[in-house]
Amino acid sequence: MIDNIGRKINYLRISVTDLCNLRCKYCMPEEGLCKKSHEDILRIEEIEDIVREGAKIGIDKVRITGGEPLIRKGIIELIRKISKIDGIKDLAITTNGLLLKKYAKDLKDAGLNRVNISIDSLDKEKYKKITRGGDINEVLEGIQAAKKAKLTPIKLNTVLIGGFNDDEIKDFVNLTKDYEIDVRFIELMPLGEASTWAKSHFIPNTTVLERFPELMALCKEDKGSPAKYYKLPNGKGKIGLINPISNHFCSNCNRIRITSDGKIKPCLHSNYEINIRNLMKENVKLLDILRLAIESKPKEHTINEFEYEPVIRNMYQIGG
Secondary structure, three states: OEOOOOOEOOEEEEEOOOOOOOOOOOOOOOOOOOOOOHHHOOOHHHHHHHHHHHHHOOOOEEEEEOOOHHHOOOHHHHHHHHHOOOOOOEEEEEEOOOOHHHHHHHHHHHOOOEEEEEOOOOOHHHHHHHHOOOOHHHHHHHHHHHHHOOOOOOEEEEEEOOOOOHHHHHHHHHHHHHOOOEEEEEEOOOOHHHHHOOHHHOOOOHHHHHHOOOOEEOOOOOOOOOEEEEEOOOOOOEEEEEOOOOOOOHHHOOEEEEOOOOEEEOOOOOOOOEEHHHHHHOOOOHHHHHHHHHHOOOOOOOOOOOOOOOOOOOHHHHOO
């Protein structure tokens, strides 16, 4: 499918739950949230149907997100079902890594290709603070389990927060010296819990380049990827910079998102959603609903504009 401004849409991100076993300060309220009833979230069979129909119109890349997707009942079976759908070439998952030690091998055997692991500090106490109780050692063990299971390339997603982890940029960059791992710095977005944070917490990813002028820019292989990649001289891994605020990548956006409660979001930074179940009750075919979502993608987000309307949902409700 080609959208109205000529972008090829081939990437589907599906949130399978808004629940999580962490309470990251910029993502989720400290008290957590009320668990939705089984009827209020997409069933495994519904998700499979969505991917199957998406594959018919060119979706070949799928990412499972949350909340924390590995706490969703039936997640291994869902991965197995999606991996067998004709046309799906790349199947990945974004996780906080706490359960990878337990599930990495099963995920690989089910057909998962790779993982992205969210990790905002390498310091035990700081990690515990930002996640409100998480154990960094469990994440590090999960990374090793993913590596052993060959869920590669492994990508670490690090939200850059001024006054919190910007003093760890060197530690994260140095991980790529000796390990074949991608560290991706993501600008903090003013969504949900972080929408009221002080401006000092929002710093551009150019900070990384300022501190490491020796980083060499790499040719961008995938235009649909939001990251611009760099490499240390003789480094085994890569550094990725994702700049949704300071330098958005809307012109190359190739994705649509589906929330765990069955809404399609053509744009992450918009409140516009398409209710899959409501339309299907009106006898609209799932294939046509997906086409509608792709045709509804805006040219770009307006997050830097004066009239920008903040997104109502928190990140854990959207799937990132």
